[in-house]
Amino acid sequence: MQSKINKTIIEMVYGNITEETTDAIVNAANEHLAGGAGVDGAIHRAGGPAIMDECRKIGGCPTGQAVITTGGNLKAKYVIHTVGPIYRDGIRNEAKLLESAYRNSLELARNKNLRSISFPAISTGVYGYPANEAAYIAIKTCVDFAQDNTDIKLIRHVLFSKDFYDIFSSQLKNLI
Ligand code: AR6
Numbered sequence: 001m002q003s004k005i006n007k008t009i010i011e012m013v014y015g016n017i018t019e020e021t022t023d024a025i026v027n028a029a030n031e032h033l034a035g036g037a038g039v040d041g042a043i044h045r046a047g048g049p050a051i052m053d054e055c056r057k058i059g060g061c062p063t064g065q066a067v068i069t070t071g072g073n074l075k076a077k078y079v080i081h082t083v084g085p086i087y088r089d090g091i092r093n094e095a096k097l098l099e100s101a102y103r104n105s106l107e108l109a110r111n112k113n114l115r116s117i118s119f120p121a122i123s124t125g126v127y128g129y130p131a132n133e134a135a136y137i138a139i140k141t142c143v144d145f146a147q148d149n150t151d152i153k154l155i156r157h158v159l160f161s162k163d164f165y166d167i168f169s170s171q172l173k174n175l176i
Contacts, residue, residue, distance in 0.1 A: 001169050003176045008146035010139070010155050012172060014165040017158040018046035022116035024078040025071070025158075026105050028123065031083050032060055033067070038125040039160075043079060047072035051079055064100035066108045078114065080105045084123030087130070095137055098123055102141040109152060116154035121164055131164060135171040143175050 002011035017025050017039060027043045030036055033055035035044045044051055054069035061067045066082040082105045085097035101122050109117045119138065123129035142155045159165040 001172065003172055005143050005146035005176070007150035008152055008155060010142055010146060010157075010172060012157050012159060012165060012169045014160075014162060015158050016042070016160070017118055017120050018042050018074060020118040020156065020158060021075045022118045022154060022156055023076065023114040024068070024080050024109055024112075024116075025074065025076040025118045026066075026120060026122070027079050027081045028120050028125070028127075029055075029061060029081040029083050031063060033058060033081055036126070039120045043074070047074045047079065055081065064097040064104065066101065066104040068108055068112065076118070078112070080108055080117070082122065084127055084129065087123060087128040090133075094123075094129065095133070098129065098134060098137045099141050102138055103145065106142070106145045106149070106152065106155070110149060113151070115152060116156070117152060118156040118158050120158055120160070121168070124164070131167050132171070135164075135168045136175075139168065139171045139175050 050072040063083045071077050082101040084101045085094040124134045
């Protein structure tokens with residue numbers, strides 16, 4: 001499903017983010033940019049060693065921030081690496097940090113003059129963020145961004161299971 005907010009299409013798809021053809025895909029990385037499991041592992045495997053070479057040079061990324069590298073062998077030209085919070089109990093600034101991860105990724109894409117970006121469900125795997133709350137923050141941050149910024153024409157959320165697709169889609173319906 002999709003919805004147009006101001007000049008931007010916000011879209012939910014069920015699939016594998018490494019196949020995406022948007023200008024950038026976002027990686028749910030760790031602070032060391034060291035690679036890992038989940039979507040991080042999948043992106044490095046599909047994109048090849050050029051991505052890790054640049055990650056090593058950058059050296060790291062604090063939680064809530066974002067950095068950009070080549071997309072290597074991916075169809076996407078760039079990978080934006082952001083670090084979502086590890087979810088503990090919800091009272092350790094997790095929501096603000098997750099919002100920052102989305103917001104800073106969008107701002108980095110805009111500053112690079114990119115027109116389209118794909119996000120995975122940041123923090124909802126290894127980092128344990130409850131899916132419903134994470135979906136609300138993800139969509140709300142993207143909707144707010146699209147209301148104030150018109151340069152990015154497509155923001156796609158790529159969900160890896162039908163359950164996540166349904167959760168994200170219902171949050172989008174609630175927010176528009
Ligand atoms: N395409 C789209 N979504 C995916 C894919 C894929 N190919 N693979 C997994 N997901 P996670 P996190 C979904 O664990 O929670 C790594 O080790 C997955 O189902 O990848 O932010 C890093 O190095 C889930 O909904 O990221 C960090 O140490 C979502 O992507 C840590 O995990 C995020 O799950 C980051 O944990």
